[in-house]
Amino acid sequence: MSEWLKAYRENHADFDQPSAIDALPADPFAAFSLWFDAAVNAQEQEANACVLSTTNAELQTSSRVLYLKELVEQQFVFYTNYSSHKGQELLLNPKASLLFFWPQLMRQVRIEGRVQQIDAAISDAYFASRPRESQLGAWASHQSSELASRAELIARFEAYDTQFPEVVPRPPHWGGFALAPSYLEFWQGQPSRLHERRAYELSQNEWKSKLLNP
Numbered sequence: 001m002s003e004w005l006k007a008y009r010e011n012h013a014d015f016d017q018p019s020a021i022d023a024l025p026a027d028p029f030a031a032f033s034l035w036f037d038a039a040v041n042a043q044e045q046e047a048n049a050c051v052l053s054t055t056n057a058e059l060q061t062s063s064r065v066l067y068l069k070e071l072v073e074q075q076f077v078f079y080t081n082y083s084s085h086k087g088q089e090l091l092l093n094p095k096a097s098l099l100f101f102w103p104q105l106m107r108q109v110r111i112e113g114r115v116q117q118i119d120a121a122i123s124d125a126y127f128a129s130r131p132r133e134s135q136l137g138a139w140a141s142h143q144s145s146e147l148a149s150r151a152e153l154i155a156r157f158e159a160y161d162t163q164f165p166e167v168v169p170r171p172p173h174w175g176g177f178a179l180a181p182s183y184l185e186f187w188q189g190q191p192s193r194l195h196e197r198r199a200y201e202l203s204q205n206e207w208k209s210k211l212l213n214p
């Protein structure tokens with residue numbers, strides 16, 4: 001071993017020591033919850049923001065940030081406009097990915113699987129809990145379609161404010177998707193540059209995990 005490597009190892013405990021990746025539980029959902037809670041505790045900005053990637057009929061991928069609402073029954077739930085660019089792509093091709101990046105902790109989680117629309121009653125309940133401005137916005141915004149001017153959007157917002165003076169019902173085009181993963185991967189950056197990865201794969205109804213080269 002060179003003198004340089006000897007010194008490097010001495011200065012980077014993570015080079016030889018087991019770390020966060022080894023501490024991950026065998027259940028990938030417990031592993032996600034562990035890291036998600038750690039991201040919240042570390043005050044990562046918008047810890048629940050993730051990138052959703054979808055693919056269209058021509059196999060063109062597109063990505064955008066959205067909020068994870070909850071992890072329930074081993075499914076990652078988010079809300080959006082079903083008629084939007086992403087909504088249309090997901091209805092056409094339910095295979096999608098979610099990506100979380102928590103820079104302070106030097107962590108990334110990649111999630112791949114299939115989405116489906118959640119029960120209308122669950123979307124109703126969540127929509128009802130949202131602030132009035134978000135509810136009216138869901139009606140007013142024809143998400144992803146061309147907008148002639150901001151005035152057009154404001155006019156629709158005002159019109160729905162008049163139409164729904166009290167309770168704002170959930171628009172039929174707005175609701176949740178749940179992504180049921182078949183693959184999750186956890187990446188832990190290390191100061192030594194020997195980063196770590198653990199992948200979980202669902203095979204015959206059983207989750208198996210393995211380390212990957214970084």
Ligand SMILES: Cc1cc2nc3c(=O)[nH]c(=O)nc-3n(C[C@H](O)[C@H](O)[C@H](O)COP(=O)(O)O)c2cc1C
Pocket residue numbers: 046049062063064065066067068078079080081084085086087143144
């Ligand atoms: C921090 C952040 C959070 C967002 N959360 C959501 C969300 O929960 N749902 C949503 O539909 N769009 C959300 N957006 C907007 C999307 O990134 C995107 O612009 C919008 O959904 C239209 O995407 P599309 O045209 O690909 O369908 C968020 C954007 C940012 C930057």
